[in-house]
Amino acid sequence: MAAWHPGQIWQPPSSVQRWIDLIFRRLCVAFAAITIALIAFLVLEIGVKALPAFREHGLAFLYTRTWDPNTARYGILPEIWGTLYTSLLALFFGSVFGIAAAVFLSEGYLGETVFKILKAFNLHFHPFWGHLPDRFEVLLKNLIELLAAVPSVVYGLWGLFVVIPLIRPGCNWLHEQFGWFPLFSTDLSGPGILPAVFVLSIMILPTITAVSRDALVSVPPRLRMAAYGLGATRWETILGVLLPTASRGIFGGVVLAFGRALGETMALAMLVGNANRLTVSLFSPANTLAALLANSFPEAGAKEIPVLMYAALVLLAITFVVNIFGALVLERAAAKSEAK
């Protein structure tokens, strides 16, 4: 090894360094290639196994409603509908509350409140108590992120034993009073769409909140200052300046959350009722693709596996389309904001 002389920072890279550099570069390329190859392999493998079912059932698989192993008639329209319906509803609720929580966190409302309380006791510059506003902010942020760490089977059990009994009386009242309204056209007996949506929106909340908060925090402070300087109220600043500027990042979080909602299996298999029904009623049991796969696979016979693979391929395609659509919208939004 060459001796190191202080002050000689210009010395050319040694052969060892060059080798390490080369190996590192090659490794990176290899890992990137492996990731792509893995996805290609996955699609290929599922596709090949689904081929017999595709030949037999064709596209009718996508728009028929019966799933009956006895007569070998398979259709997954109710599952496709159930997957999209529960995910979109959960996305709606998750986004509303998630973005609101992100604004609350990034605006430092909690810190301000704590600061005011401390000020009332004249403790706001105290060496210990003075740090409390920041600590509370960090605590709240971590608490929301902790929601993402709860295993989905725990969410499922919680939904089954807590959420359903809790919302049942209200739901059944709605059904009795407004039964003519399609969303309330059945009663809630147990597992169903609404409990599933409720739990699913909580599950995707941390994703939306964490990404949106980062986007909001990274809005340049001068924009906010300028808005205040022009006489905008805080409310106007949030709605007119901060949210539009951060919209790209927020939208990214929403797309990510949608992907999670589409693929969520365990909690939904426990809460959605798994009934093969095509319905808009919030209280009726339904089914999703992921739940169907999870329930059917362990006991599937040789004839059923290609059909399930076909269903898996459809789920993969839906997720793929959603992600591509998300990426396109993001790109267009970026182009627009640059054009301004």
Place this chain on the structure above:
Amino acid sequence: MNAKRIAVLTTLLASALLFSACSSKGNSVKLQGAGASFPAPLYQKWFKTYSGAHPNVQVDYQSVGSGSGVKSFMDKTVDFAASDAAMKPEDMAKVDGGVQLLPMTAGSIVLAYNLKDVPNLRLSREAYGGIFSGKVTKWSDPLIAKANPGIKLPDQPINVIVRADGSGTTYVFTKHLSAISPAFQTAVGVNNMPNWPVGTRSKGNEGVTASILTTPGAIGYVEYGYAHSQNLPVATLENKSGNYVAATTESAEAALASAQMPVDFIAWVSDPEGKDAYPIVTFTWMILYKKYDNKEKLDALKGLVDYSLTDGQKESEALGYVPLPPEVASKAKAAVDNL
């Protein structure tokens, strides 16, 4: 230098220990099994007791479901399988060397329900057939009321709960319903995951039990043990001779007594005769190969099955299972000895 020497010594010592550990277990046998979840608690108990008495035999049973068990058996990744739905003849033909099915224990399937003010519900054949075909939808239906004189049934919808996943329990239950109701047979049919016309679906016996517990007006089918351990009320059912019979060990034994055991041991008690027989009862099977290359494995397996069919039967009642009729057990034992 000193540190190095210590390291070498430790390695030597460790490998010597390892080696001696291996050699002392030189003639130990490991048996791998997979299959039905319904008899799993009883199997685990048997296997544990047997391993306790025979330290050189280790049994590993995974309750992955009847269908998966049979699949692994056909792929030869396990030494034995277990199934509630026996094994299809075309699947048996695919295993070269042959297959031996053995009834190991039996169990009843009960209709557990959730009605606060009705502790003893009686259901006629027509009534429960109708409930699971979606024709009887209210608890106050005259078909149900007729069998329950003097009991005020609520004017509430019946929330039927069925299994979401493919299951041997469902297979047995649909087989029974098809036997008693031709309408059910044509509309739904026998399957381990049929196209149920009604109900919400839950995963596993435990999922169905949980749903019944939390849903007012619910009814669902589970293994006797699950309803028993949760203290769920269970319906008294009308049997073939028109008597109302509760699910007990005696009534299940009466049902099994009517079974004719064929040579291949695949007997279904879809609709048992006998005036005290509980109507929904089934055997559950262990599936063995007729030929094993490894003599030690075969001997261990024989010992295990022998124990389960004799002393093991005494454990079954405490766990909610039904002991095999003695002549069935002795026939099965004879079949094992011939392997």
